[in-house]
Amino acid sequence: MSRGKRRAQGPAPETAPDPTQDPGGDPVADQGGDPGTEVVDPAAGTEQRSILANTAVMAAGTVVSRLSGFVRNALLAAALGVSLHADIFTVANTLPNMLYILLAGGVFNAVLVPQLVRSMQNDPDGGAAYINRVMTLAGLFLAGVTVLLVVAAPWVMSLLLSSQYDEPALAEARCSAIDFARYCLPQVFFYGMFVLIGQVLNARGRFGPMMWAPIANNVISVGVLVAYLFVFGAATPAEQEGPFTPGQELLLGLGSTAGIAAQLLILVPYLRSAGVRYRPRFDFRGVGLGHTMRLGIWTVLFVIVNQIAYVVVVKLASGGTASSDAGTGITIYSSVMLVVMVPHSIITVSLATAILPRLSAAAAEDDPGRLGATLGSTLRTALAVVVPFAALLPAVAMPVSQVIWGHGATADRYDRFETSMILFGVGVVAFTVHYLVLRGFYALELTRLVFFVQCAIAATNIVLATVLVRSNDAAQTAPMLVLAYTGAYAVGSVISAAVLVRRLRRAGAPAADVREWVGFVARLLVAAAVVGGVGLLLELVVRDTLAELGTDSWWWSLVELGIVGTGAGGAFLAAASMLRLREVTSVLGLVQSRLRRR
Numbered sequence: 001m002s003r004g005k006r007r008a009q010g011p012a013p014e015t016a017p018d019p020t021q022d023p024g025g026d027p028v029a030d031q032g033g034d035p036g037t038e039v040v041d042p043a044a045g046t047e048q049r050s051i052l053a054n055t056a057v058m059a060a061g062t063v064v065s066r067l068s069g070f071v072r073n074a075l076l077a078a079a080l081g082v083s084l085h086a087d088i089f090t091v092a093n094t095l096p097n098m099l100y101i102l103l104a105g106g107v108f109n110a111v112l113v114p115q116l117v118r119s120m121q122n123d124p125d126g127g128a129a130y131i132n133r134v135m136t137l138a139g140l141f142l143a144g145v146t147v148l149l150v151v152a153a154p155w156v157m158s159l160l161l162s163s164q165y166d167e168p169a170l171a172e173a174r175c176s177a178i179d180f181a182r183y184c185l186p187q188v189f190f191y192g193m194f195v196l197i198g199q200v201l202n203a204r205g206r207f208g209p210m211m212w213a214p215i216a217n218n219v220i221s222v223g224v225l226v227a228y229l230f231v232f233g234a235a236t237p238a239e240q241e242g243p244f245t246p247g248q249e250l251l252l253g254l255g256s257t258a259g260i261a262a263q264l265l266i267l268v269p270y271l272r273s274a275g276v277r278y279r280p281r282f283d284f285r286g287v288g289l290g291h292t293m294r295l296g297i298w299t300v301l302f303v304i305v306n307q308i309a310y311v312v313v314v315k316l317a318s319g320g321t322a323s324s325d326a327g328t329g330i331t332i333y334s335s336v337m338l339v340v341m342v343p344h345s346i347i348t349v350s351l352a353t354a355i356l357p358r359l360s361a362a363a364a365e366d367d368p369g370r371l372g373a374t375l376g377s378t379l380r381t382a383l384a385v386v387v388p389f390a391a392l393l394p395a396v397a398m399p400v401s402q403v404i405w406g407h408g409a410t411a412d413r414y415d416r417f418e419t420s421m422i423l424f425g426v427g428v429v430a431f432t433v434h435y436l437v438l439r440g441f442y443a444l445e446l447t448r449l450v451f452f453v454q455c456a457i458a459a460t461n462i463v464l465a466t467v468l469v470r471s472n473d474a475a476q477t478a479p480m481l482v483l484a485y486t487g488a489y490a491v492g493s494v495i496s497a498a499v500l501v502r503r504l505r506r507a508g509a510p511a512a513d514v515r516e517w518v519g520f521v522a523r524l525l526v527a528a529a530v531v532g533g534v535g536l537l538l539e540l541v542v543r544d545t546l547a548e549l550g551t552d553s554w555w556w557s558l559v560e561l562g563i564v565g566t567g568a569g570g571a572f573l574a575a576a577s578m579l580r581l582r583e584v585t586s587v588l589g590l591v592q593s594r595l596r597r598r
Contacts, residue, residue, distance in 0.1 A: 068218035078408025092180030096187035162319035183253025224255030298447035320477030327474030359443035390425030395535030427486035461488035
């Protein structure tokens with residue numbers, strides 16, 4: 001629910017102007033027993049410390065990458081706004097990533113890592129020939145597909161744009177979107193090779209480069225946007241409802257592609273330091289790639305279903321800003337997702353990347369018990385972060401919106417982000433559960449099951465999105481799409497968790513301690529309630545105080561955010577300590593011990 005923009009009681013200052021671990025300490029999660037029992041399994045503790053060590057490297061890179069991404073996102077909104085003008089660029093710049101995921105991303109991310117681990121363990125050359133063949137085949141495939149996509153840009157864009165873009169009044173906007181697509185579609189090749197090389201490095205235990213490289217993309221993007229603001233200035237209210245000039249399209253389109261190319265080039269030198277000496281190989285038959293491709297069929301089908309749902313979302317979102325000046329669309333939806341996915345990107349993705357080789361090894365050794373224990377402890381660690389974060393969002397959504405987007409072309413429109421941000425909280429929790437459980441399916445090579453689970457998610461998302469968007473006005477387009485996302489992944493998390501638990505039990509894994517999980521969830525919800533309550537109370541007090549002082553600038557919202565975040569964070573740590581949430585207190589102890597040593 002929205003509280004609206006804060007209204008000053010007197011003169012307000014001018015608003016300042018401005019757009020994927022420590023080895024020591026205790027394990028991060030309980031390994032069994034009641035909440036007061038200490039962990040006594042040295043092997044489990046060693047594995048958790050190793051996972052934390054790898055996670056810290058990746059998380060540090062993700063934090064810096066996300067911070068630079070926020071700067072980029074703020075500049076993008078300041079330059080283009082959040083209406084039709086911004087959505088034209090956002091849809092076109094989103095397209096390459098969508099197509100890369102559709103064409104190759106599922107195979108690269110979920111199938112190749114287990115296969116790389118197996119080849120390094122079983123092949124006499126440590127997997128060198130397998131890596132050379134995969135990289136050669138992927139490069140040829142991505143290059144050929146990219147050329148075809150650039151040629152077919154008008155047809156491809158017609159799949160994403162609302163039918164309203166076919167009207168004569170939006171003909172120029174449609175042409176701008178197609179021009180942007182041609183400039184941005186070469187990113188498909190760079191995305192694909194970036195992820196492939198990054199997964200090769202991950203399989204070799206080099207987790208940091210892939211997490212740090214996107215910073216180069218953000219730095220280039222920030223430079224491009226600063227140049228854009230200097231040359232063209234922030235979009236006026238009239239310009240926010242129209243197309244771009246050829247010069248604007250050239251600068252933004254090529255600048256975006258240059259950033260993606262840079263993050264790929266940064267990874268290349270790390271291959272040699274990881275022991276990879278790439279030599280093109282074209283002998284693709286009879287060397288095990290067929291097994292990888294057979295596994296990849298179901299993953300490709302999974303991705304196709306997922307992207308069909310996302311195409312529907314983008315198409316519905318593009319209609320929100322095309323039909324009304326007050327409409328919300330893909331720019332708000334994707335920008336808010338960037339913010340609320342921060343804990344997922346920092347914690348969950350890092351943990352998942354670190355544990356996937358371990359899950360694959362447990363599956364290869366036919367040890368379902370170890371696979372389930374590793375996945376369960378990792379899931380509790382991730383939930384201990386994302387659940388309190390979701391509880392805090394109602395208190396901080398408005399100040400966060402003003403700090404990030406309350407500049408330039410969006411100085412008086414930042415309140416449009418608030419409702420979507422609040423609603424995304426529950427969606428992130430559901431997505432976190434589903435995302436981690438899928439790592440277990442991939443390690444077990446159960447890609448066929450994953451496909452059917454994704455069918456249920458995609459169908460739910462499409463039905464909910466269509467019904468909710470069509471039942472509400474254009475201003476509610478983005479919030480309704482968020483609700484559809486949340487409902488879809490709530491269904492997905494329940495189905496995926498139930499199916500995996502059943503599979504592991506049938507494979508001989510010991511039953512999970514239901515009392516332990518119930519106790520963990522209950523204690524976590526109590527701690528989250530403390531976070532939400534303290535956050536809302538502090539936000540109310542600070543908001544009223546600032547209103548009395550007659551302040552309404554993003555600087556004061558930053559102060560408000562700091563006070564609310566610090567108070568709620570302190571309350572959460574205190575509650576976690578009292579409730580014996582070792583998933584929180586153990587990690588905090590690791591951080592404190594590291595700081596003391598330094």
